[in-house]
Amino acid sequence: DAKTTQPNSMESNEEEPVHLPCNHSTISGTDYIHWYRQLPSQGPEYVIHGLTSNVNNRMASLAIAEDRKSSTLILHRATLRDAAVYYCIRSNFNKFYFGSGTKLNVKP
């Protein structure tokens, strides 16, 4: 199965770090991992993507396991605006494979 596996939902407290897991055990050597987040009635927003090494940007960090069969999106300090559905996606050139997403709830 080319899709990724994510928990249906997670909860976090505001100002605390959040680790969102993703399983992609059948990933191939050339597949990238992408993360997007989506608010209701909006298109998904790009968060981060990477191949093998851990990646950092202003929004988040992406930690990819050494065997690449899993990855973790890290939000360093959750805010209420981070509450969204987070999608972990595998890609190989122009083929993108969606999972079902994790709904993140952030408590004040």
Place this chain on the structure above:
Amino acid sequence: GAVVSQHPSRVICKSGTSVKIECRSLDFQATTMFWYRQFPKQSLMLMATSNEGSKATYEQGVEKDKFLINHASLTLSTLTVTSAHPEDSSFYICSAYSGGFSDTQYFGPGTRLTVL
């Protein structure tokens, strides 16, 4: 990040009419554009992949004669829902991809279609 626009953002039409949705990549050239539909509380479902200058590739179960896709330029793709019916009511989202191996896709804001 790159910007992708969609127009219209919301459309209400009568059953039997056709509706056209435009998707534009505003600041990069998109060799590939994707069209998705999303039902409430569900993930995005890929409908078709369109490459500039060639025919779209439709996913299994998606009627190509009902959902007409045109990708005439590197910055514009259109989806036309022909003879729309209430069951076609959904959230339609496009995305654009520049084609590089390490590139990602950027999504438009979506179009809410309601067929009465």
